[in-house]
Every structure is written in C-alpha cells, then in structure tokens.
Amino acid sequence: MSAPTNLAAMRKGSSQVNGNGARSKPAGASGTGAADAALTNAQLAAIEHQYSAPNYDPLPAVLATGRGVWVQDVEGKKYLDMLAGYSALSFGHQHPRIISAFIKQAQRLTVVSRAFENDQLGLFCKELAEFCGMEQTLPMNTGAEAVETAIKTARKWAYLKKGVPADKAEIICCIGNFHGRTTTIVSMSAVPQYKDNFGPLTPGFRLIPFGDVEALKSAITPNTAAFIVEPIQGEGGINVPPDGYMARCLDICRSNKVLLIADEVQTGFARTGKMFACEHDGMRPDLLVLGKALGGGVFPVSAVVSSREIFSVFKAGDHGSTFGGNPLGAAVGREVLRVLNDERLVERATETGEFLRRRLRAIKSDKIKEVRGKGMLNGIEIRKEAGSAHHYVKELLKLGVLCKDTAGQVIRITPPLVITQPECEWGLERIAQALTSARASKAAT
Numbered sequence: 034m035s036a037p038t039n040l041a042a043m044r045k046g047s048s049q050v051n052g053n054g055a056r057s058k059p060a061g062a063s064g065t066g067a068a069d070a071a072l073t074n075a076q077l078a079a080i081e082h083q084y085s086a087p088n089y090d091p092l093p094a095v096l097a098t099g100r101g102v103w104v105q106d107v108e109g110k111k112y113l114d115m116l117a118g119y120s121a122l123s124f125g126h127q128h129p130r131i132i133s134a135f136i137k138q139a140q141r142l143t144v145v146s147r148a149f150e151n152d153q154l155g156l157f158c159k160e161l162a163e164f165c166g167m168e169q170t171l172p173m174n175t176g177a178e179a180v181e182t183a184i185k186t187a188r189k190w191a192y193l194k195k196g197v198p199a200d201k202a203e204i205i206c207c208i209g210n211f212h213g214r215t216t217t218i219v220s221m222s223a224v225p226q227y228k229d230n231f232g233p234l235t236p237g238f239r240l241i242p243f244g245d246v247e248a249l250k251s252a253i254t255p256n257t258a259a260f261i262v263e264p265i266q267g268e269g270g271i272n273v274p275p276d277g278y279m280a281r282c283l284d285i286c287r288s289n290k291v292l293l294i295a296d297e298v299q300t301g302f303a304r305t306g307k308m309f310a311c312e313h314d315g316m317r318p319d320l321l322v323l324g325k326a327l328g329g330g331v332f333p334v335s336a337v338v339s340s341r342e343i344f345s346v347f348k349a350g351d352h353g354s355t356f357g358g359n360p361l362g363a364a365v366g367r368e369v370l371r372v373l374n375d376e377r378l379v380e381r382a383t384e385t386g387e388f389l390r391r392r393l394r395a396i397k398s399d400k401i402k403e404v405r406g407k408g409m410l411n412g413i414e415i416r417k418e419a420g421s422a423h424h425y426v427k428e429l430l431k432l433g434v435l436c437k438d439t440a441g442q443v444i445r446i447t448p449p450l451v452i453t454q455p456e457c458e459w460g461l462e463r464i465a466q467a468l469t470s471a472r473a474s475k476a477a478t
C-alpha cells in the first residue's frame with residue numbers, strides 16, 4: 034500500500050511551498066468566490082466531478098452568489114430558487130438579520146464543545162422549547178443526528194420507563210419515509226438504493242403504510258417504543274395524509290404507551306403554513322425533531338424537543354456531539370425564532386402557498402397528474418407517460434428556475450417562505466412553459 038506516498042505527491046501537485054514556507058494556491062483556486070468566477074460553469078463542474086465522491090448528481094448550475102430568492106451561477110446567469118435547500122433556506126439567501134446574528138456571534142465565540150457552558154446554549158434551549166410548547170431541548174447539528182437522537186431517546190425510554198426487555202425495543206416507521214442517511218436511519222427506509230450494500234442494517238424497525246391508522250394499530254406490540262413519522266412526507270413525494278391522521282396516531286400511541294416522534298426537519302418552522310405541521314391536526318408529539326430551517330440557511334442546527342420526563346432517561350455521557358449546541362449555531366437558531374414571528378412567516382406561507390397551488394392547478398397540461406401540498410411544501414406529480422420529473426427539472430433549470438424532482442415523478446416546488454407573489458409569477462410562467470412546450474414533450478418521449 035503506497036497511500037502516504039501518493040498523498041504526498043498529490044499535495045505537491047496541487048500547491049507548492051514557497052520560500053517562506055507558506056503554500057501557494059494552484060492556478061484558478063484563489064480561495065475567494067470572486068476570483069474563482071474566472072472559471073466557467075463547465076470547468077468548475079468538471080473539477081467537482083473529478084474530485085468530489087460521486088454520491089450526488091447535481092444539476093448543471095454552479096452557483097456562486099445568492100440574495101433573497103435569487104441566486105446566480107459563476108457565469109452570471111440568474112435563477113429563482115424554488116427549492117430553498119429542502120427548507121434549509123426558508124428565509125431565503127443572506128437573510129439580513131440572520132447573517133447579522135451569525136457574524137456578530139462569529140466575532141464573539143464560535144465553538145466551545147459541551148465540555149463547558151456557553152452563554153447562548155441555555156437561552157437557545159429555553160427559547161426553542163418554549164417556542165414549541167415543550168420543556169427541554171437536545172441540540173445537535175444535522176437532521177439525521179436529531180433523528181438518531183430521537184431513536185436513542187425512545188429506545189432508552191422503552192427499557193427504563195416501559196419495561197421492554199433488553200434489546201427488544203421496536204420502532205414503527207412508514208413506507209415512503211425519509212429521515213436521513215446514517216446506517217441506522219437507512220435501516221428504516223423502504224427505498225432499496227438507500228440500503229443496498231450498506232448492511233448489516235440496524236434491526237428493530239417495522240414498516241407500515243403512511244396515512245393508515247389501522248396499520249399503526251395492528252403493528253404495535255408490547256415491545257413498541259415509538260412511532261416515527263413525517264406529518265407530510267417530503268422526499269417520499271410530498272405525500273399529504275388524510276386530515277386528522279396525526280391526531281389519531283397520537284391517540285393510538287397514547288393508549289398503547291408508545292411515543293410519537295414527529296420528524297419535522299423539513300415540515301417545521303412555517304413551511305406548511307403552520308409553525309409545525311402537527312398543528313394542522315391540533316396535536317403535539319412526544320418528541321419533535323427539527324433541523325434545516327433552524328440553521329437559517331447559514332449553519333447546520335438541529336434539535337429534538339420534548340418533555341423533562343422523557344429526557345430524564347439520559348444521564349451525562351449517554352449521548353452528545355462536539356458541535357451540537359455550539360454558541361454560533363445557538364445564536365443563529367435564536368434569531369431564526371424571532372424572524373419567524375416578526376416576519377409573519379406562518380401567515381405568508383399559508384397565503385403564498387394557496388396562491389401557488391391555485392396557479393399551478395390552473396396550468397393546462399396533460400403532463401400533470403396532480404398538484405398537492407400544504408403551505409409552501411408543494412409537489413407537481415408528472416404522469417408516467419410524460420417522462421420523469423427529472424427531465425422537467427432540467428428544462429426548468431434552463432429557463433432559470435431551480436427545483437428538484439423526488440420519488441421519480443414529483444417536482445417539488447418549495448420556495449423560500451419570503452418569496453413575493455410577483456416572484457412566484459416569474460417562476461409560474463416558466464413552470465407553465467416547461468410543462469406545456471412541445472419541446473419538453475418531445476424530449477420526454
């Protein structure tokens with residue numbers, strides 16, 4: 034194995050040590066966005082393809098700057114962002130108050146690890162718990178880490194509080210779920226690609242159909258610790274369950290001493306026209322899993338919010354994360370909560386979402402099977418005969434609209450919540466064009 038030699042050779046090839054011992058940058062890689070703009074979309078994409086592991090297949094726009102709902106690629110082409118980083122950019126790019134909170138905190142204190150207290154963490158935990166109508170917060174960084182945290186909490190609760198025999202705890206999850214990419218989380222997935230060749234997988238999960246309360250009832254056993262569910266499935270295809278589903282699930286869980294974990298990583302923080310999608314059914318879960326928008330589009334911040342009683346299963350040292358609860362993320366999260374209220378984002382998501390769906394439904398195209406969603410979490414399902422959703426997403430990119438396909442046939446339309454109706458109109462015009470043009474039809478066949 035000659036890896037060390039090869040690595041040394043690679044370092045030599047990509048940068049050189051100058052006379053002062055400092056490394057000079059390779060040509061074209063100045064380290065500043067502005068200077069890198071000398072490289073074209075195609076050149077930068079080629080570099081990424083060569084040096085980034087091939088676990089993604091990004092659409093061919095090399096984005097360089099963004100403000101509000103607009104982004105620009107390195108060649109100056111402007112796009113309307115109708116994806117919003119899967120809700121991570123719910124406040125748009127460079128939200129002035131969030132950026133300002135971020136910079137202010139970055140200049141004070143950024144990371145201390147949980148070995149010490151910091152002056153943002155306690156306030157963040159308090160404000161987030163109160164914001165959710167709950168008692169305690171367990172901060173992490175990514176959505177997947179928060180889901181893992183909820184799973185560990187539920188399992189430990191089952192052993193300590195419910196008396197489930199050791200290593201027998203079960204968690205019920207739904208077909209069509211997406212909760213992240215860790216080995217344990219993909220063990221819950223029903224999508225073969227997410228699991229194939231990543232085994233051995235984590236046991237203890239039981240899949241049931243989404244939206245089916247009877248299936249939940251019959252899947253529960255004395256060893257069931259929890260039911261984990263997205264109130265609206267995002268990656269699964271913007272799947273909206275029947276009205277009252279979450280409330281009925283909570284009743285079933287309560288009568289069987291099972292915890293209900295709501296994964297609101299994507300649906301939370303006004304995305305669906307309520308602060309949390311569970312509120313559509315007037316219910317509050319036992320554990321609320323949050324992420325994406327909580328980081329204000331600038332920093333990964335996630336959390337599980339729950340009761341003191343449930344979190345009492347943890348003692349110091351059971352669980353943690355070096356970066357979870359860092360002062361920079363906590364300060365951003367605190368500002369996010371204030372912006373949500375001050376900018377009336379729940380009301381705006383409801384109003385703009387209704388407008389968007391009404392206008393999407395008015396598009397006369399035989400390619401559209403259904404337009405569905407709530408608030409600003411919307412999907413256009415494309416008929417199979419009209420080709421894949423990915424094809425139309427590529428067409429939309431050419432027209433200057435960023436969005437993304439999911440579950441094969443669904444184009445998700447999930448812009449930043451701060452988008453205005455005229456900006457929506459700009460996108461709608463192009464969506465209509467992509468879904469009605471003869472060119473799109475031809476290419477799809």
Ligand code: PMP
Nearest residue numbers: 175176177211212213296298299
């Ligand atoms: N839960 C849900 C509902 C999600 O949509 C996602 C990400 N799409 C995750 C969890 C995982 O979040 P992350 O990518 O930050 O790990």
